[in-house]
Amino acid sequence: MKKMLDLLTEEMQKAFEAAGYDAALGKVTVSNRPDLCEYQCNGAMAGAKQYKKAPIMIANDVAAKLSESKVFAEAIAVAPGFLNLKVTEEFLLDYIKGMAASKKFGVEEPKHPKKIVIDYGGPNVAKALHVGHLRSGVIGESVKRIARFMGHDIVGDIHLGDWGQPMGLIIHELQLRHPELPYFDESFTGEYPAEAPFTIAELEEIYPTASGKSKEDPEYKAAAMEDTFKLQSGVRGHRALWDHIIRVSVSDLKRNYQKLNVEFDLWNGESTVHDLIPGMVDNMKKGGYAYISDGALVVDVKEETDTKEFPPCMILKSDGASLYNTTDLATIQMRMDEIHPDKLIYLTDKRQDLYFEQIFRCARKTKLVEPETELLHIGFGTMNGKDGKPYKTRSGGVPRLENLIDEINEEMLRKIKENSANKGYEVDEEQAKETAKIVGLAAIKYGDLSNQPAKDYIFDVDRFTSFEGDTGPYILYTIVRIKSILNKYKEQGGNLDKAALQTVQNDSEKALVMELCKFNATMEAAYEESAPNKICAYIYDLANEFNRFYHETPILVETDETKKAGFIALLVLAKNVLETCIDVLGFSAPERM
C-alpha cells in the first residue's frame, strides 16, 4: 500500500497541475494545527516567487480545483497561503480497511531486498556484561528487527572479543593457580578433560585480577604475552583451555542476552578471522596500499576533500602483532566472501566515530568491499546516571547488567503488588514475578530506545518504571486494556472480524484511525534513519489516541451490533499494530498487569 501522505500528495499535485502550477509544489504534510485541519500543504507559499503571485492567490486557485475531490472533503486557502485540508470519510475508511487486510499493515515488500550484516553486542568473553553493553544490544536488536520487518535479509553477528591479550592473561593466571592441569604439560598427548577447570564466576574474577597484576609486574605481563602468542600459534593445551573459556563464557552470555530478548544469528568473534589475517595483510602490501610508518604497517586513508588531518589506518603494530583494526578489516573480508552483503552496520559507542571512518575508508581503498557496498556506523551516546555522568554503582564501579535488570524487576514487582493491594485483589506470586520481568524489560528498553541513539541519556529507574507518562509500562498497559476488552467480547460470543470496520463515529475515533494510518510511513522512516525512537514516539501517540477513544466510547455496552463489531475491528487493528511495534523494539506485552 502507498503511504497515506503520498496518496494525498498525488491528489494535491493533480490540483496544482490543473491550476497551471508546478506539480512539485503539491506536497502534503500532517497538520501542525489540528484545531484547523487534518493535513496541510504549504506549496503555494513556496511557489509565490516563481509565479510572481501572492501565495493566497495560488492557494485559492488550487483549492478551487479540489472542490470535486473524492479524497479531500475540505480544502481551504488561508492567509498567507496555507491550504488546510480534511479528508473524506470514504477515503479514510477505504485506507484503514486496506491496512487491516494487509499482511504487514500497509508496508510493502521491497523491490530489491537487501542483504545486511549487523554487528552489535560486542561483549568480551570472560567478562561480565555491564551497563555499557546495554545500548549496543538493545538498539542493535531493534535496528535488526525493523530491517527484517521491512523485508530485508539481515544477519546479526555478536562479534565477540575472544582473541587478544585478555586471553593470554587468563591462561597465565590459570597456570599460576593450577600448574598441575594437563593443559600446561607440553608432553601430554592424551584427551583433555571435557569439564572446564573453572566456573563462570571464577572466570569473571580471574580477568580483572590478572589485568591488575600485569600492570604492576612486567614479568607477569611478558609471560601473559607469551601465552597469548602460544594460543595464537596453536599450542594444543592453550587451544583446549581457550575452548573451555569460550564455552563457559558463551553459555553465560546466551543466558544474559536471552533475558534481554536479544538474539544473535552468528556468534563469531575476533578469533574467527585469525587465519585470514596473513593473506589480507599480504594483499594490502601487494596492492601497494600498506607501507611502514614508525615501524607499524599502515594504510593512508586521507582524501583530497579533507580539510583536517586524517590519521592513517594501522594494520599491524610495530611488533608485527595484529590489533582491533586488523580483525575488524579481516571480518569485513570474511563477511563479503561468505555472506555477500549489500550493507554492513556497526553499533558501538559514538567515541569510535573516527575509528570507523578510518576502517571504512581503508576497506574501500583496499577493495575489501564493492564500491556500492553501504557501510554504516551507528554511534550511540552514553548512558548516564541522574547526576548526568556515566552510570556507576554506589561504590563507583561499573554496574553489571544483570544487577541493573534485577533492580528494575524488583521495582516492577513492588509496584505490581502495591497496585493489586490498592485495588484489593490477590496476585499469585509467581505470576507477578513473570509479569514484572516482562514489564521491567519494556521499561528498560523503551527508556533507552525512545531517545535518539546518538544522544547521551539519563537512565532513571524511577522514571522508566513509572506507571505514568511516556514509558514502556504505559504502552503495555494500553495493550493489556485492549486485550481485556477483546477477551470479554469473545466471552460474550462475539467474533473478531477484521473486515467489520465502519465509518468513523466521533472525533476520538477518527483521530485513532488517522494515527493508525501513519504506520507504514513511520516504520519506513525508522528503517531508513535507523531510528527506533521514531517507533517509540509513534506508539506513544497511538496509545494516547486509543486511551482517549476508550475513555469517550463505551464499546461492549454498544447495542448496535454492527457498530460494536466496527469498534472491535478497530481495536483488533490497534492491538496488532501496537504489538508489531513493540516486537520490533524487542519487547512484549503480558496478558494482564
Added chain:
RNA sequence: GUUCUCAUAGUUAAAUGGAUAUAACAAGCGCCUCCUAAGCGCUAGUUGUGGGUUCGAUUCCCGCUGGGAACACCA
C-alpha cells in the same frame, strides 16, 4: 592545539524550513453506580548568545560562550 558533537519549560525529552515550539515528570484543579484510574480532561511555564541565508529558522551557514568526545601501536 586541531577536529567532531551537543545546547529547547524547574527536570527529562520531541519537532521532513512553515501558522500559536510538542509531550512527559514535578505543581495546581476536576473525573470511577461505566470495558483495568498504570487512565482521561483542564491550568501555568521553554528555543544559550551575536550575525547571515529565506516570504518564513529550534531546524541551514558563520562567529562567540558553555558541556561532552576523538586525535595511530587499547578495544
